[in-house]
Every structure is written in structure tokens, then in C-alpha cells.
Amino acid sequence: xxxxxxxxxxxxxxxxxxxxxxxxxxxxxxxxxxxxxxxxxxxxxxxxxxxxxxxxxxxxxxxxxxxxxxxxxxxxxxxxxxxxxxxxxxxxxxxxxxxxxxxxxxxxxxxxxxxxxxxxxxxxxxxxxxxxxxxxxxxxxxxxxxxxxxxxxxxxxxxxxxxxxxxxxxxxxxxxxxxxxxxxxxxxxxxxxxxxxxxxxxxxxxxxxxxxxxxxxxxxxxxxxxxxxxxxxxxxxxxxxxxxxxxxxxxxxxxxxxxxxxxxxxxxxxxxxxxxxxxxxxxxxxxxxxxxxxxxxxxxxxxxx
RNA sequence: GGCCCGGUAGCUCAGUUGGUAGAGCAGAGGACUGAAAAUCCUCGUGUCCCCGGUUCGAUUCCGGGCUGGGCCA
Numbered sequence: 511x512x513x514x515x516x517x518x519x520x521x522x523x524x525x526x527x528x529x530x531x532x533x534x535x536x537x538x539x540x541x542x543x544x545x546x547x548x549x550x551x552x553x554x555x556x557x558x559x560x561x562x563x564x565x566x567x568x569x570x571x572x573x574x575x576x577x578x579x580x581x582x583x584x585x586x587x588x589x590x591x592x593x594x595x596x597x598x599x600x601x602x603x604x605x606x607x608x609x610x611x612x613x614x615x616x617x618x619x620x621x622x623x624x625x626x627x628x629x630x631x632x633x634x635x636x637x638x639x640x641x642x643x644x645x646x647x648x649x650x651x652x653x654x655x656x657x658x659x660x661x662x663x664x665x666x667x668x669x670x671x672x673x674x675x676x677x678x679x680x681x682x683x684x685x686x687x688x689x690x691x692x693x694x695x696x697x698x699x700x701x702x703x704x705x706x707x708x709x710x711x712x713x714x715x716x717x718x719x720x721x722x723x724x725x726x727x728x729x730x731x732x733x734x735x736x737x738x739x740x741x742x743x744x745x746x747x748x749x750x751x752x753x754x755x756x757x758x759x760x761x762x763x764x765x766x767x768x769x770x771x772x773x774x775x776x777x778x779x780x781x782x783x784x785x786x787x788x789x790x791x792x793x794x795x796x797x798x799x800x801x802x803x804x805x806x807x808x809x810x811x812x813x814x815x
Numbered sequence: 816g817g818c819c820c821g822g823u824a825g826c827u828c829a830g831u832u833g834g835u836a837g838a839g840c841a842g843a844g845g846a847c848u849g850a851a852a853a854u855c856c857u858c859g860u861g862u863c864c865c866c867g868g869u870u871c872g873a874u875u876c877c878g879g880g881c882u883g884g885g886c887c888a
Contacts, residue, residue, distance in 0.1 A: 548851060587849045615851040625849050666846070669855040694848060751850045785852050791845070
């Protein structure tokens with residue numbers, strides 16, 4: 511039917527072997543890689559994020575890696591715009607695009623609308639954050655009820671972040687949540703003009719466990735603690751999402767004396783495991799049906815073509 | 816050898832003025848519109864170290880034992 515250009519997306523849990531497979535595939539097909547990893551954006555966050563090495567980055571052109579300072583905030587809205595620009599640029603060169611990453615929320619950018627386009631004044635957000643802190647979430651929920659007599663739908667009223675977001679949208683747009691939600695749901699994804707093909711690497715649990723253990727050990731040996739010290743001095747903590755990244759938050763805890771140094775490695779492994787579990791849930795329930803292939807099956811073509 | 820403090824959920828611990836117990840972490844499941852490796856929700860029966868005693872009733876009190884730590888020899 512259509513001659514829409516193809517956009518290939520490779521995902522999988524952390525440590526499942528995406529990087530190696532993606533590099534091989536991209537090299538073989540003359541493709542360029544667009545990262546879909548919420549932490550590879552940050553310069554200097556190398557060891558703890560298992561960022562591809564300099565040599566690996568040199569094998570295939572990469573996009574959306576090392577694009578902001580760790581102290582700078584980044585968000586999906588910006589990701590959608592920059593990913594779209596990168597994809598267009600690569601397509602203009604006539605080369606295939608391979609999106610690679612395990613950040614589920616960002617990954618959804620390729621399948622669904624991600625932002626409603628409502629501009630929220632930073633002062634308003636700061637105001638609501640302050641109110642959340644002083645008066646509690648109930649105060650915000652009460653106002654939401656007042657602004658939405660028809661109900662709050664499926665909004666999680668116990669999740670401060672969601673409540674602030676919902677209220678700031680009502681206030682900024684002067685409209686009701688239900689109305690905004692309906693409008694949002696009707697929006698197209700930023701990549702509807704592409705034939706998006708998704709494949710996911712699945713690593714056997716015991717093997718993944720081994721890989722995680724080995725990876726964490728290697729990260730510490732490679733100087734993760736020093737990396738975090740450097741980043742801390744450069745303002746890492748100003749960016750909560752970067753400072754809360756696995757491998758980074760635990761080292762910060764050690765530096766703060768909140769975690770014993772001899773417990774560091776085990777803590778990182780534990781939290782990585784929790785991440786894998788969360789990714790699994792997301793992949794199951796939030797991604798469209800897709801091709802799944804065993805990470806051990808290195809002979810298989812990623813996209814079954 | 817003596818004295819002191821512990822022994823409760825996989826781990827760290829709280830608690831029961833005697834009526835068989837609960838938090839955090841871990842684990843399992845889930846939600847997901849702008850921080851997403853984030854944020855939030857649901858799920859807790861375990862010889863309360865063992866043996867005796869007192870008691871209607873002991874994980875709780877008493878005695879003994881075992882065991883970990885500290886102090887003194």
C-alpha cells in the first residue's frame with residue numbers, strides 16, 4: 511500500500527545487548543543510530559549509563575547522545591522534536607534510521623502523541639510546587655475538583671507529579687481535564703508518516719542477571735565513583751532525573767554517608783534489577799505488538815526482513 | 816570466667832503496660848501527557864532463638880540453655 515519510509519526501533523531491557531546488536535546492524539546496513547535512552551543525553555554520564563564507548567560511537571553516526579549538560583533538564587517534548595529532526599536529517603541523506611534504547615516513555619514518541627502543546631508558565635509551575643509542599647496535595651486536588659465538576663477521570667490523585675501537571679494544564683489552558691484528554695488522544699504521533707517497525711531483544715533472566723552483575727562490577731572498576739564526583743562538582747544534583755539515575759544515586763548516597771561503601775555494588779545491582787522489572791511491565795502494556803527475539807540468537811535478522 | 820546489651824518477615828529494625836505483631840528495604844503485580852533509570856498504587860502468618868515455670872492465656876514476666884556483640888578479667 512503506502513510507500514511510507516521505514517523507521518526501525520530496537521529496544522530491550524537494560525543490559526540485554528542492544529548496543530552491540532544495533533552497531534552490527536547499523537554498520538551492515540549503512541544506517542545511523544538515534545538514541546532513545548533518557549540518560550545518554552547527558553555529557554559526562556558515561557560509565558554509569560553504559561554509554562557506548564568512543565570507539566563504538568565512531569563506528570556508526572549517533573544522534574541524541576551527549577546533547578546536554580547533566581545539570582540541564584530534558585523532557586519528552588524536546589525529545590520528540592529533536593528525534594524528529596534527526597530522523598529527517600538522516601532520511602535526507604538517504605540512509606536507514608535505527609532508533610535504539612530502553613526508555614519506554616521516550617520510546618512511545620514513535621507510536622503515540624506525547625505532548626499536548628500547552629505552554630505552562632514556569633512561574634505557575636513553581637507556584638504549584640510550592641503549594642504542594644506547604645499545603646499538601648489535597649489543596650491541589652481540591653482545586654482540580656473545583657475546575658472539573660465533571661470529574662477527574664483516571665488521574666492518580668495520590669501522585670504529586672501527576673496532580674501538579676494536571677492542574678497546571680487546567681490553569682494554563684482554562685479548560686477541563688476531560689476536554690484536554692480527548693483532544694490529546696486525537697492527536698497523531700510525531701512519526702505517523704513513517705512505517706515504524708519495532709523489535710525487542712529479550713534476554714533470559716539468569717543470563718541477564720549475570721550480565722548485570724558483570725556490568726556493575728566493571729562500572730566500578732572503570733571509575734564510576736570518580737565520574738560521579740566530577741559530575742557532582744559540576745552540578746549533577748540540580749537535575750533530579752540525572753541525579754536519580756541508577757549507579758549515580760547510589761554513589762551520591764555513599765558520598766553523603768547514607769550508604770556504606772561496601773554495600774554500593776549490591777545496591778546498584780538491586781536497583782538495576784528493579785529497573786528491568788519496570789521496563790518489562792512497560793514493554794508489555796505500553797508498546798504496540800512487536801517482534802521479540804532472543805538476545806542469544808545473534809544469527810537472526812533484527813527486523814525479520 | 817564475670818557483667819552488660821541483643822536474638823521478631825529474605826535483610827535492617829520497631830512493638831506488644833501479658834490477649835499470637837508492623838515499618839523501611841528487598842520481592843510480586845499494576846498505573847503512566849511535558850523529571851520516566853522519574854513518580855505513584857496494591858500485596859505482610861512470621862516456630863516473635865530453644866526448654867521449662869507462673870498465668871485462663873507468654874513473643875511479652877521469671878529461671879535455665881544456646882547464640883551474636885561490647886566491657887572487665
